[in-house]
Every structure is written in structure tokens, then in C-alpha cells.
Amino acid sequence: QVQLVESGGGVVRPGRSLRLSCTASGFVFSNQGFHWVRQAPGKGLEWLAVIWRDGLKSDYAASVRGRFTISRDNSRNLLFLEMNSLKVEDTAVYFCVHSAFDFWGPGTLVSVSS
């Protein structure tokens, strides 16, 4: 059974950093690509980043390019999102998502507030 579980969310001050993790199970992690998608409170879905299965190629939405970094550790079935220079508008639930948008984690809440 495919399972994705995010962790690492919390309350952080503007300008600070936070690293999210996503633990994957139920499939061969190293063969899959993954996304991070976020949802601000009461708002819709926003695609943020993708990483391909070898971890060598990744792409970002313009809103986070240069501030966020997606990475993976195939030996531990882990996906990461390093978030730097956080802004108030980055407040959202962050979802780890399998490549075809077919499996989603429950999400982790990041709140950026002074």
C-alpha cells in the first residue's frame, strides 16, 4: 500500500528556514518522481517543485525558485523540501505527491509569522 507522510512543519519567523521531509513506503521509491504542492488556508492548490527519479533533475515554480530546494535520499526513501527566506505568504499546508498526482500525503502545516 502506497503511503506518503510529511513532517517538519511548524511555526517559523519570516526570513528563517525550514526543512520538510516526506517518508515514502509501499513502492520502489527510487523509480519514481515526486512533487511538492501547497495549499494556503482556504485557497486552492499550487504546484511548487518536482524531482525526477535519479534526483539529478528538478524544476520549480517561479514563486519559490531560488528559495526552495527539492532533494531526495533514495537509500532512505526520503523526499525533502528545503525552504529558505520564508515569507508570510508561504504559510500553507505542504503536500508530498507522487509523480502522477495519484498519491498524496496528508500534508504538514507551515506557518510563517512574526
Added chain:
Amino acid sequence: DVAMTQTPLSLPVTLGQPASISCRSNQSLVHLNGQTYVSWLHQRPGQPPRLLIHKTSARFSGVPDRFSGSGAGTDFTLTISGVEVEDVGTYYCVQATHFPWTFGPGTRMEI
């Protein structure tokens, strides 16, 4: 970026009656390989989205057959043949043909 619009944004429905949601893009979503990568997601309050339809019309595993997807080019539709109480929530279309992937604004369906 590809802009995705959905109509209506709010959809009151009656149990047992059909319902449909339209999704339009501002450019063709036909990929160079001939596939059209449009998916539909359903999100209940407090839960993550779940995939209903991918590649315009392919029902995802475990999705009831009352859900169907159709369309081509820039116009796509999600149809529910007979709404059930568990279908309430917000529906999103998403395109994965062109980078960056983009979501529609969502359609809130209420009974």
C-alpha cells in the same frame, strides 16, 4: 504558464442527479507525444486531494464509475452521473502537459 479556469466555481447539487464541471485552458494541452495530461482531483475538507481521472478520461483505480472525464484540446469536463453524499467537496483540474504544472481554481460542490 498555462492558465486553467473552471466553471462553475460553486455548484449546488441534488442527490442522485447528474453534475458536471468544466475546465478550460488558454492553450492546447495535447503533448508532443499525443497524450493529453489533464487530471481531476477531489478534496474533502481537512483531507488531501485524491485522484479521480487522469489523461483526460482514464478513471483511477478504485474510483466509482459514476465519475467520468472527457474533452480535448482546451476544453475538458468532469461528469458525475448521479451525485452521492460523499461527493461533496472541491474538485480541481490540473494540467501536466506543459511546465509548470498548473491547477484550476477549484469548484466547490455542495448538496
